[in-house]
Amino acid sequence: xAAKGAPMSSVRVFVGTRKGAFVLSSDGKRERWDVAGPHFAxxxxxxxxxxxxxxxxxxxxxxxxxxGQVLQRSSDGGxxxxxxxxxxxxxxxxxTHQWYDGTQRxxxxxxxxxxxxxxxxxxxxxxxxxxxxxxxxxxxxxxxxELSGLRTHESGASWQPGAGGMCLHTILLxxxxxxxxxxxxxxxxxxxxxxxxxxxxxxNRGLRSAQIPDEEAEVGHCVxxxxxxxxxxxxLFMQKHWDVMxxxxxxxSWHExxxxxxxxxxxxxxxxxxxxxxxxxxxxTSDSQHFPxxxxxRVYRSRTGGNEWEPLTQGxxxxxxxxxxxxxxxxxxxxxxxGIYFGTTxxxxxxxxxxxxxxNCIVRDLPAxxxxxxxxLP
Amino acid sequence: MIRVVLPAHLRTLARVDGEVLIAVGKPVTQRTxxxxxxxxxxxxxxxxxxxxxxRRRAYVRFFACANDLSHESADAPxxxxxxxxxxxxxxxxxxxxx
Numbered sequence: 083x084a085a086k087g088a089p090m091s092s093v094r095v096f097v098g099t100r101k102g103a104f105v106l107s108s109d110g111k112r113e114r115w116d117v118a119g120p121h122f123a124x125x126x127x128x129x130x131x132x133x134x135x136x137x138x139x140x141x142x143x144x145x146x147x148x149x150g151q152v153l154q155r156s157s158d159g160g161x162x163x164x165x166x167x168x169x170x171x172x173x174x175x176x177x178t179h180q181w182y183d184g185t186q187r188x189x190x191x192x193x194x195x196x197x198x199x200x201x202x203x204x205x206x207x208x209x210x211x212x213x214x215x216x217x218x219x220x221x222x223x224x225x226x227x228e229l230s231g232l233r234t235h236e237s238g239a240s241w242q243p244g245a246g247g248m249c250l251h252t253i254l255l256x257x258x259x260x261x262x263x264x265x266x267x268x269x270x271x272x273x274x275x276x277x278x279x280x281x282x283x284x285x286n287r288g289l290r291s292a293q294i295p296d297e298e299a300e301v302g303h304c305v306x307x308x309x310x311x312x313x314x315x316x317x318l319f320m321q322k323h324w325d326v327m328x329x330x331x332x333x334x335s336w337h338e339x340x341x342x343x344x345x346x347x348x349x350x351x352x353x354x355x356x357x358x359x360x361x362x363x364x365x366x367t368s369d370s371q372h373f374p375x376x377x378x379x380r381v382y383r384s385r386t387g388g389n390e391w392e393p394l395t396q397g398x399x400x401x402x403x404x405x406x407x408x409x410x411x412x413x414x415x416x417x418x419x420x421g422i423y424f425g426t427t428x429x430x431x432x433x434x435x436x437x438x439x440x441x442n443c444i445v446r447d448l449p450a451x452x453x454x455x456x457x458x459l460p
Numbered sequence: 461m462i463r464v465v466l467p468a469h470l471r472t473l474a475r476v477d478g479e480v481l482i483a484v485g486k487p488v489t490q491r492t493x494x495x496x497x498x499x500x501x502x503x504x505x506x507x508x509x510x511x512x513x514x515r516r517r518a519y520v521r522f523f524a525c526a527n528d529l530s531h532e533s534a535d536a537p538x539x540x541x542x543x544x545x546x547x548x549x550x551x552x553x554x555x556x557x558x
Contacts, residue, residue, distance in 0.1 A: 124469055148519040148553045149469060149507040165503040169511055
C-alpha cells in the first residue's frame, strides 16, 4: 500500500486487436480509464508488450494479410512508434514440417504472434513466429536472428499446425536462471532450453491428447498457453487444447489439475502476482464451440494451485454471452490488490481490481481482442 | 521522377501523404521502381514484395494507365507515361475481405 501522500501507482494496458492496438491507462484504483488508439488502425496487432527493464520501451507485432509483418517499437510508453526490423529469416535451409494432410510442407514465415522483451535489457527481445520459430534481437528490434536449435530439433519435421496455424505463441523467461527459457507451440507442445536458446528439449511428459494417434507422444500436443509465477519458476501451469495441467519440475513432468472445472477446454491461463498458488482460467465450451458454457462468461480461480476452482462472475455477463478469450488475452498487474485483465473476441476488455472478486468492463466495443498485457508503473 | 501511389496503410507506415516521387534510373520497370521505393522507405521492405524472392505479395496489385500489370514480368518496361512521370504507378491492396 502506498504511503499517505506518496504518488499512487498506475497501470497501462496494451490491447492488441484485429484492427489496431489500444492503450488503456488508469491510476491504481483502476476505476476510471483513458482509452487511446487505435494505433496501426486496420492492421492485426497480435501482441504488444513492454520491457521489464525499461517500461517506456514497448514492442508491437503488426501484421496484415495484404502487407505482411511489421515490428514496431515505442520509446515513450506507446504514445509514438517507429517501425524497426521485420526481416525474420529462417536460419539456413528451412526444411519442411507436416501439413494437415500429412504431407511435408516448407516452413513459411507468416507473422509474429508474441513478443517477449528481456527481463534485464530493453534492447533484447524475443519473438515467436508462425510457422513456429523463435527469433531474437539484441539491438532493439532492428535486426533479428533465429534461435534455430528449436525449429531444427529432431522432432521438427513432425510438427503440424493447429487450427490457428503452426504458431509459437508463448515465451517464458526464467527470472532465476538467465539461461532457461520455455516456449509453447500449437500443435507441437512445450519446449525448454537451458542454454539461452541454443538447444531445446520437448517437455510434454504427462500430457494426454486424444486428438493424436499416440495420446502420450513426446510432441504433437496442442498447448494453448503456459504461465509461471516469477518467484517459483519450477512450477508451470498449462492450458492445453483440453486439460489444465501443472508441472513442478520445470516441465519435466505434468499432471492434470482440471478438477471441478465445468470444461477444461480454453485458451489463457495466468497466475496471481503475489500468490503463486492462485491461478486463473476461462473455461470454453469445447474445441468446436469457442464460447463460454451456457452463455455465461466466467473466470475460474483456484487458490490451491489447481483442482479446486471457483467461478468468478460478479460484473461479467451471465446470459447470452458467446465470446471467446484468446490465449494471449489475459494479464495480471502487480499492484498490492492484484488486478486481473482479459479481452474478448467481442471487443470487451474487463478488469478485476481485486484479484477476480468483481469485474468491470473498461471498454466494450473494440475489434476482436487478440492480446492483453499490463504494465504496473510507479 | 516516377510517381508512385501507395495504399493508405502503406502511406501511414511510410509516413507520407499523397503520391511519392522517386528517381529511378533506366530501365523503368516494376523491379527498379520498387527497389528505389524500398531504398527510400526501408519500412516498406516486405510489405509489397516478398523480402527474399522479391515476388509480389499475393494481395497486392500493380496498376498503371488503367491496366493491371500485376502479372507482368518484374523486369518488363513500365508504360512510357509512367516513365515520363505523367501517369502514376499504383500499388493497390487487392479486393479481399477483412
